[in-house]
Amino acid sequence: MSASAKFIAEFTRCQRQLHAFVLSMVWHPVDADDVLQETNLVLWQKAAEFDDKRPFMPWAIRFAQLQAMAYLKRRQRQDCRLLIDDALAKIMADEAAYEEPIFEARRIALADCLQKLSPKQRDLVSLRYEPKASITDMAAAAKIAPKALSERLRRIRHSLLECIRKTLAEESFA
Amino acid sequence: MTRANAPLHADFEPAWEQLFNQFADGLATSDDERRLHDLLRDSADARRAYREFVSLHSSLYWDYAAVANHGMPPGGGLESGERGGQWRSRWIAAVVAGLILSGAAAAATVALIAPSLLKRGELAERAAADERAIANPAAAPLATVKNTRFLLVDEHESPLAAGQPIDAGRVSILGGAVELVLRNGVEILLEGPGELELIGELQAFLHAGSAVVRMPKGMHGFRLETANTEVLDLGTEFAVKAAGGVMTDVQVYDGAVLATSKFEGNGGRFPKRLEAGQAVRFSPESPNEPGTLPYEEGRFARRLPVDKAVEHQMPRLSSKQAQTDYLIQQFGQPQQPGIVVSRPAGPMAIDGRLDDWRSAPGFTASLNRDPAAAEWVDGRMMYDDEHLYIAAHVGDPHPLSSSIDPSLDADDGWRGGAVQVRLSTDRSQGWPVNANAPSYYKMRRLVATPQQREAAFNPRLAHLTMWFHAASATPCLTIARGMMIGDLQLNPSGFRAAYTRDADGRGYVMEYAIPWRLLDCETDPPQPGDDLAAAWQVLYSDEGGRLWRTQIIEIRNPDEPPKIFCWERAATWGRAEYR
Numbered sequence: 036m037s038a039s040a041k042f043i044a045e046f047t048r049c050q051r052q053l054h055a056f057v058l059s060m061v062w063h064p065v066d067a068d069d070v071l072q073e074t075n076l077v078l079w080q081k082a083a084e085f086d087d088k089r090p091f092m093p094w095a096i097r098f099a100q101l102q103a104m105a106y107l108k109r110r111q112r113q114d115c116r117l118l119i120d121d122a123l124a125k126i127m128a129d130e131a132a133y134e135e136p137i138f139e140a141r142r143i144a145l146a147d148c149l150q151k152l153s154p155k156q157r158d159l160v161s162l163r164y165e166p167k168a169s170i171t172d173m174a175a176a177a178k179i180a181p182k183a184l185s186e187r188l189r190r191i192r193h194s195l196l197e198c199i200r201k202t203l204a205e206e207s208f209a
Numbered sequence: 210m211t212r213a214n215a216p217l218h219a220d221f222e223p224a225w226e227q228l229f230n231q232f233a234d235g236l237a238t239s240d241d242e243r244r245l246h247d248l249l250r251d252s253a254d255a256r257r258a259y260r261e262f263v264s265l266h267s268s269l270y271w272d273y274a275a276v277a278n279h280g281m282p283p284g285g286g287l288e289s290g291e292r293g294g295q296w297r298s299r300w301i302a303a304v305v306a307g308l309i310l311s312g313a314a315a316a317a318t319v320a321l322i323a324p325s326l327l328k329r330g331e332l333a334e335r336a337a338a339d340e341r342a343i344a345n346p347a348a349a350p351l352a353t354v355k356n357t358r359f360l361l362v363d364e365h366e367s368p369l370a371a372g373q374p375i376d377a378g379r380v381s382i383l384g385g386a387v388e389l390v391l392r393n394g395v396e397i398l399l400e401g402p403g404e405l406e407l408i409g410e411l412q413a414f415l416h417a418g419s420a421v422v423r424m425p426k427g428m429h430g431f432r433l434e435t436a437n438t439e440v441l442d443l444g445t446e447f448a449v450k451a452a453g454g455v456m457t458d459v460q461v462y463d464g465a466v467l468a469t470s471k472f473e474g475n476g477g478r479f480p481k482r483l484e485a486g487q488a489v490r491f492s493p494e495s496p497n498e499p500g501t502l503p504y505e506e507g508r509f510a511r512r513l514p515v516d517k518a519v520e521h522q523m524p525r526l527s528s529k530q531a532q533t534d535y536l537i538q539q540f541g542q543p544q545q546p547g548i549v550v551s552r553p554a555g556p557m558a559i560d561g562r563l564d565d566w567r568s569a570p571g572f573t574a575s576l577n578r579d580p581a582a583a584e585w586v587d588g589r590m591m592y593d594d595e596h597l598y599i600a601a602h603v604g605d606p607h608p609l610s611s612s613i614d615p616s617l618d619a620d621d622g623w624r625g626g627a628v629q630v631r632l633s634t635d636r637s638q639g640w641p642v643n644a645n646a647p648s649y650y651k652m653r654r655l656v657a658t659p660q661q662r663e664a665a666f667n668p669r670l671a672h673l674t675m676w677f678h679a680a681s682a683t684p685c686l687t688i689a690r691g692m693m694i695g696d697l698q699l700n701p702s703g704f705r706a707a708y709t710r711d712a713d714g715r716g717y718v719m720e721y722a723i724p725w726r727l728l729d730c731e732t733d734p735p736q737p738g739d740d741l742a743a744a745w746q747v748l749y750s751d752e753g754g755r756l757w758r759t760q761i762i763e764i765r766n767p768d769e770p771p772k773i774f775c776w777e778r779a780a781t782w783g784r785a786e787y788r
Contacts (some may be wrong), residue, residue, distance in 0.1 A: 039603060055267035061260065062232050064270045104546050130256060130780050141261070142268050146480045154497070162267050163234075170234040181236060188661045189230040196265055 041081050045091035046075075052092065053099050054137050056131045060103040060119055065167075074102045093132035100128035141199050148198035156191050163188055225255055229262040245741050249266035296363070350374035350406055352389045353399075353637040354512040359385035362403060371660050375402050379416070388513045390637045394425035394739065396569070400510050419450040424464075426786070427738035429433055438491045441467040441480070443702065450507040458502060460488035462511065472496035508763070515643040515697045515780045518619040520772035527663060540771050541746075541762030545572045545786035548743060548764050550590040550735070557591070557598055559722045561707035566600050572745075574763045581714065586761055587745045590630075592634065592735060592787060599675070600720045601628055603747055608710055608717040609677045610754035615685045619699040623746075627676035628719060631775060631782055633742040634730040635669035641766050642742045642779035644670060649777040665692040668729045671777055675721055677708045679754055684708055684719075687737045688727060694776050735787040740768075743785035744775045 053074060057069040077098045085094060104124050120170070152160065162173055171189075174181040228245055237245070315668030327541055343761060351598045352375040361384035367389050368549045369380070371386040379389065382401035393410040403418015412432045413420075422442060429444035438457035440449055444466025451457050459468045467480040470491045481499060483489060489499035521539075526532045527549030549570040557565050576582040587602035592598060623629055633642045644664040650657045657665070672689040684706035688696040705722045723736040735741060745762040763773065764783035775781045 042483070051267070051271055054271055055260075055264045058267045058270070059263040062237075063235070067267075118246060119249070120246070121244065125248070127256065127260075130253075131260060134260065138264055139266055145268050146482050150481060160269065170236065181234070185230060185234040185236055188234060189226065192230065192233070192265060193226060194609065196261065199265070 041087045042085055042091075042178050045087075046095075049092055049095050049135075050075075051142065052131070052135060053095060056128065056139065057099050059127065059131070060100075061106055062118070065152065066106065070102050070106045071098070073091055073106075074099045077102060090132075092124075092135050095130045096128045100124050133181060137203075140203055143172060144199045144202035147154070147202060150193050151198060152191065156194075159187060159189060220253075221260070225258050225264065227580055228263070229259060229720055231419075233262075233266050261715075262551050262784075267634040283650065304786070305441060307313065337482060350686060351377050351410065352391045353388050353770070355388040355390045355396070355637065355639070356515065356643060357385065358513045360387055361385050362729040369523070372663060375407065377407050379404055381405075386510050393428065394524060394636050395428070395431055396423040397421070398423075398510055398513065415449055415451045417451050419509050420678060421446065421448045421511050422518045423511070423732060425738045426740065426788075429464075432474075437471045437493075438644070439469045439471065441469070443482075445485075446511070447483075448511075450509070454492055455493055457491045458488065458521060459483060459491070459777055460502070460504060460508065462483050462506075470496060470499065496534055505661045508518060518770050518778065518780065519655065520650070520770045521774075525770070536772070537599055537761055540774070541760060541765075542578055543762045543765035543783075544574065544578070544742075545763045546767050546785065548588070548590055548741075548745075548766065550592055550785050552593055552737070552788070553591050553598065557593075557722060559707050561709035561720050563602060563717050563718060563720070564720050565587075569600075571619060572763055574761050576749075576759060576761055583761065584749050584761060585749075586628075586745075586763070588628075588728045588745050588747070588763065590743070590785070593748045594725075595631050596722045597616050597632075598670070598722050599628075599630055599673070600718070601747070602716065602718050603628065603750060604716040606715060607750060607754065608714065610679050610706055610752065611750065612678070612754040613676065614681060615678055615683065615687075617698055619685075619687050619697055620695060620757065622674045622676050623687060624750060625676060626750040626758040627674055627748045629675070629748065629776075630673045631671070631742075631744045631746075631779070632673070632728075632785060633667075633782065634725075634728055634733075634735055635742070636733070636735075636739055638667070638669075638742075638784075640740050640742045640784045641768070642670065642782060644779040646777040649692075667691050668699075672776065673721075673723070675706065675719060677719070684721075686721065686723070690729065692777070692779060698727075735785075737788055739787040740783035741787065744782040746775065770787045 048069070054067060054071050057070045057074065058064065061070055062065050076096075078095055081098065083089070104119075105174060107119060123204060149157070150161070162168060165168070170181050172186055174184040218279075226246065228241060228248070231241050232245065238696055268371060324574040347423040353372040354369050354371055354375060357369055360369060360382060362382050369382070374744070375389060380389070380399060381404040382399060384401040389399070391407075391410050395410065397413065398421045399405045400419040403420065404416040405418070405420055406414040406416060408414060411430050414434045415499070416436070422431055423446040424431055424442055424444055427444070429442055431440075431442040433440045433449055433514065435449060435457040436454045437726045438449075438459065443465045445466055446461045446462040446464065447464075447466050449457060459466065461483045463485050465482055466482045468483055468489065469480045472491070472493060479756065481489065486504050488504045491499045491501050494500075509670055513679060523532065524535070526535055532684035553565060554568055566589050569589040569591050571587060573587045575583065575585035582602055583606045586603040589600050590598065605626060607626065609626075611622075611627065613621050614620065623749070633640075635642065644659070644667055647657070647659060647665060649655075650661070668690050670691050672694050674687045676685050677683070678685055685700060686704050686706065687699050688701060689695070689697050697779065701736050703724045704727060707720050709718045713718060733780045743764055745763045748757055749759050750757055764785070765775065766783055767780050769778070771779045773781050
């Protein structure tokens with residue numbers, strides 16, 4: 036496989052994990068998409084510098100970290116809030132970079148766990164993760180408080196996390 | 210930095226989970242933000258829990274949104290402003306296309322590709338074409354026709370023949386079957402009548418008919434859609450049948466898939482994981498849950514046979530024993546169907562010692578399957594990005610005695626005692642390989658078709674003959690390409706080899722390093738996960754190293770009839786699993 040083909044393969048494979056990392060820093064999924072786009076462009080520009088004998092994710096996540104921080108600093112100028120500082124961002128990037136195998140295993144386990152939800156729970160997840168979904172709009176439509184709706188989602192997420200852990204434990208990942 | 214032995218799951222404090230949840234739903238206050246910052250700064254456990262939580266949130270957003278919004282009708286475009294999985298995958302495809310373009314042109318391409326303006330086929334074609342043109346100007350097309358059988362196509366469609374390149378777009382057949390190999394090694398067998406739209410290396414749309422998708426080992430992520438279902442491969446072989454635009458059957462032969470209905474309904478859009486041995490039907494009658502079908506092994510064509518083998522006719526011999534002896538001498542008694550070709554742990558020293566080979570799996574065999582025979586072999590293969598490595602410890606009563614002078618009789622190198630390895634590096638052929646030597650047809654009074662003639666010249670097939678010329682103490686190598694075994698390259702520049710004689714004089718060790726460039730695949734050598742073809746012959750001579758007397762043949766395709774020489778028919782070669 037040529038170096039460029041290797042780069043493209045790694046680039047494609049790491050997208051989900053980069054998205055998760057960026058989301059952990061910026062929180063808003065739409066913003067995470069934007070930061071991921073910016074990160075991808077930088078990765079492309081830096082492709083020639085990538086040493087294909089070294090793992091891709093630690094290299095790529097460094098650029099995601101910088102792009103996410105740049106985004107947070109831009110946002111800070113607007114609302115004077117900076118959720119994550121540079122030092123913490125570096126720690127988070129270092130730790131996330133080496134979680135690739137378990138990240139993939141979790142993702143696969145999730146598919147099974149979703150099927151174990153009740154139809155009502157599935158429906159709620161379905162609505163929550165629709166593009167452009169907002170908890171406020173959903174709560175208004177359901178005529179309940181946003182916090183109450185979020186609590187329902189918390190319980191679902193909790194059961195999914197438990198299920199994923201159990202699945203992975205059974206598969207000897209733990 | 211995460212340590213390798215760090216726990217993979219966090220012990221969740223309920224308060225942490227509550228906090229993370231506030232963020233996930235956009236309800237966090239500035240106090241929550243400060244708490245989160247401090248928590249993450251101070252506690253590695255909290256960071257681990259946080260990553261676990263966010264990976265769930267991201268997966269739901271990414272995967273679930275992708276699945277939930279994949280209800281695109283065949284040939285349909287994207288809704289304006291759509292976000293989520295489809296949008297994202299298109300964007301990635303656009304960036305990939307951009308990645309392989311050069312300089313400003315790439316920037317312009319990425320900037321100009323507005324996902325909402327592109328239709329699926331356009332983007333896929335553009336990405337595929339760009340990737341081909343820029344990443345490797347001589348690269349293969351998106352797919353190649355590997356084989357066909359009883360193929361019937363509409364008179365307005367282009368005919369499909371083995372070896373024919375296929376670009377992104379629709380492949381439509383009225384009957385029979387066509388087997389395609391994608392550039393990345395994914396194999397798709399389409400049964401007619403059927404129509405398959407190739408979108409990219411990891412995506413296709415089955416408009417009608419049945420298709421079996423087989424992934425190379427170690428690869429996953431192929432997405433096969435129908436009008437109402439999406440099947441995501443998790444490293445597998447699976448079959449899909451699309452009928453009438455409303456019904457889709459999925460059957461898993463190996464590994465697992467995630468199958469997701471596109472029918473509107475509460476639960477219908479959730480992925481269903483299917484394992485090997487399971488089969489289901491997605492239909493409007495049960496939009497929330499696919500119906501279970503009986504698993505029928507033979508329901509789909511999984512591989513097309515290579516052209517039917519024709520065995521040699523046996524000469525008239527005086528006795529049954531003579532017939533048996535003849536068969537064993539000519540065709541051996543192979544037992545091993547395959548060999549694992551592994552990567553070395555470190556740099557290889559070509560010194561005629563097997564110290565570097567301890568971790569390499571291989572095979573052992575002895576003449577006539579007799580463990581006490583003086584003729585035996587322990588054969589191994591390894592590879593890296595630059596070389597193919599071959600080593601063998603050979604039990605031989607007359608070791609390293611070949612009198613075949615390479616400068617005079619290179620084509621007879623095998624006769625005085627040698628090791629021959631035949632191999633394919635042609636990923637588009639996979640395994641088994643469909644190619645026969647011209648003599649195969651001649652000896653059987655068959656007439657080769659133009660495709661069969663072309664297959665015999667496949668430069669990615671090689672026949673290596675390795676021997677030690679005693680008089681000059683020279684390790685020798687000849688390489689023949691395709692199935693043209695008489696057209697030899699002798700001792701090409703760049704190979705390295707070493708031999709050592711066993712202390713007891715009853716055998717020898719040979720070790721070769723052969724650059725991939727000598728096998729015409731320098732830019733595209735075998736990769737981990739490739740299943741290709743290889744065959745071994747260990748030849749033994751008389752004490753003078755001149756007259757061939759017997760041989761061990763190993764690594765042979767068990768589906769091929771026995772009375773066929775491996776030098777004349779590549780389909781007889783066994784499976785070489787590159788790991």
